[in-house]
Amino acid sequence: DTEVTQTPKHLVMGMTNKKSLKCEQHMGHRAMYWYKQKAKKPPELMFVYSYEKLSINESVPSRFSPECPNSSLLNLHLHALQPEDSALYLCASSQDVSPRKLFFGSGTQLSVL
Amino acid sequence: DQQVKQNSPSLSVQEGRISILNCDYTNSMFDYFLWYKKYPAEGPTFLISISSIKDKNEDGRFTVFLNKSAKHLSLHIVPSQPGDSAVYFCAACYGGSQGNLIFGKGTKLSVKP
Numbered sequence: 001d002t003e004v005t006q007t008p009k010h011l012v013m014g015m016t017n018k019k020s021l022k023c024e025q026h027m028g029h030r031a032m033y034w035y036k037q038k039a040k041k042p043p044e045l046m047f048v049y050s051y052e053k054l055s056i057n058e059s060v061p062s063r064f065s066p067e068c069p070n071s072s073l074l075n076l077h078l079h080a081l082q083p084e085d086s087a088l089y090l091c092a093s094s095q096d097v098s099p100r101k102l103f104f105g106s107g108t109q110l111s112v113l
Numbered sequence: 114d115q116q117v118k119q120n121s122p123s124l125s126v127q128e129g130r131i132s133i134l135n136c137d138y139t140n141s142m143f144d145y146f147l148w149y150k151k152y153p154a155e156g157p158t159f160l161i162s163i164s165s166i167k168d169k170n171e172d173g174r175f176t177v178f179l180n181k182s183a184k185h186l187s188l189h190i191v192p193s194q195p196g197d198s199a200v201y202f203c204a205a206c207y208g209g210s211q212g213n214l215i216f217g218k219g220t221k222l223s224v225k226p
Contacts, residue, residue, distance in 0.1 A: 006156075041218065042215075042216030042217055042219065043157070043202075044216075058213070090156055092156075101147075101159050102157075102159065103159070104149075104156030104157045104158070105156050106155050106156045
C-alpha cells in the first residue's frame with residue numbers, strides 16, 4: 001500500500017463553520033505534512049509532524065489546527081476561515097523528516113464562502 | 114522572492130521526441146532536488162531526484178541533470194509519450210529544512226501523438 005488517502009475530496013464551508021480534513025497512510029511513515037496550494041501556485045508547507053509531534057508550523061494562522069492522533073492519521077481542523085483560505089490542501093508522508101521522497105494524497109479542494 | 118523558478122509555464126512536444134523541462138534556483142544551501150508529476154485531480158507523484166554531489170541521475174526514460182555553478186537543473190524525458198502529459202514541479206530542499214520542500218510553479222507538458 002503506497003497510498004495517502006485524503007477525505008473529503010471537496011469541501012464547501014461558510015466562514016462560521018467548523019470542519020476537519022483527514023489524511024491516512026499505512027506505509028509506516030513517521031513524518032506527515034500539510035501543504036496548501038492555491039491555483040497556479042506551487043504547494044506551500046503548512047505543518048510537519050515527526051513521530052506524532054508537531055515539528056514545524058510555518059506561521060500558519062490559528063484558524064488552522066493540526067492534529068496527529070497516531071502515526072497513521074493526520075487531521076487539519078478548520079474554524080472561522082476566510083474566503084482567501086480557499087485552496088487545495090495536500091497531505092503528504094515520508095519515511096522520516098528528511099524529505100527525500102514525499103508521497104502525496106490527492107488533496108481536498110476547499111472553498112470558503 | 115521565489116527560490117525555485119520554472120520559467121516556462123507550458124511545453125508542447127511531439128510523441129517520441131525529447132522533452133526538456135528546466136528549473137533554476139537561487140538558494141545555494143539547497144542540496145537535494147526532486148521532480149514531481151501531477152495529473153489533474155491527483156496529488157503530486159515523485160518522479161526522480163538528485164543530490165548535489167551528483168550532476169546526473171537516470172531512471173529509465175527520465176534523466177535529471179544538475180549544474181551547480183549555474184544553479185540550474187533540467188529533466189529530460191526521452192522518448193516522450195502522451196501519458197507523460199501532466200504538470201511537472203521542480204522542488205528543492207537542504208539538510209536542515211525538515212520536510213520543507215520548496216516547489217517551483219510547475220510546467221505543463223503536453224505530448225502530442
